[in-house]
Amino acid sequence: MIGSTSAGARSGLRAGIALCVFLLVAVLIYALSDDSYLWFKAFHIMAVIAWMAGLFYLPRLFIYHSEVVVGSESSELFKTMETRLYRIIMNPAMMMAWIFGLFIAWQGMWFSAGWLHVKLLGVIAMTGMHVYFGRAVKAFGRDQRPMNARHWRIMNEVPAALMILIVLMAVLKPF
Numbered sequence: 001m002i003g004s005t006s007a008g009a010r011s012g013l014r015a016g017i018a019l020c021v022f023l024l025v026a027v028l029i030y031a032l033s034d035d036s037y038l039w040f041k042a043f044h045i046m047a048v049i050a051w052m053a054g055l056f057y058l059p060r061l062f063i064y065h066s067e068v069v070v071g072s073e074s075s076e077l078f079k080t081m082e083t084r085l086y087r088i089i090m091n092p093a094m095m096m097a098w099i100f101g102l103f104i105a106w107q108g109m110w111f112s113a114g115w116l117h118v119k120l121l122g123v124i125a126m127t128g129m130h131v132y133f134g135r136a137v138k139a140f141g142r143d144q145r146p147m148n149a150r151h152w153r154i155m156n157e158v159p160a161a162l163m164i165l166i167v168l169m170a171v172l173k174p175f
Contacts, residue, residue, distance in 0.1 A: 059133065094130055
């Protein structure tokens with residue numbers, strides 16, 4: 001158990017370093033490039049893809065985890081997978097999606113646009129799901145079963161519904 005905690009801390013440190021390097025590169029691109037808007041849009045899309053992959057996969061892990069015996073080898077494996085997915089992939093991806101998305105909105109001068117308000121509400125709801133899933137990761141890590149598999153199957157659909165709303169607002173800009 002101690003070895004896995006220290007390995008988890010090292011993985012978290014590596015993820016933090018990677019995030020800092022990525023943001024430093026982004027700042028350099030902004031400072032040195034005439035096309036920084038397009039670069040940041042590309043970074044935003046990459047971050048959203050990584051974040052969404054985690055938001056789709058993590059509840060699936062919860063479904064399987066809720067069906068195994070507490071303390072079993074499978075349960076321990078699920079704990080590791082959930083924690084690493086959340087801390088090393090999802091958290092940095094969410095932060096980058098927010099940072100680059102807000103930059104794009106600022107540079108495009110869209111903060112007064114109605115479609116952006118709706119999109120931001122969707123992104124705030126998505127962030128709420130992220131936090132909710134993070135609390136579940138901690139609960140599963142304590143060998144609790146916060147909800148049953150049926151609940152997690154339903155929660156697995158929420159990010160998809162929010163994604164549809166967010167993408168429609170960003171692409172169609174209906175108002």
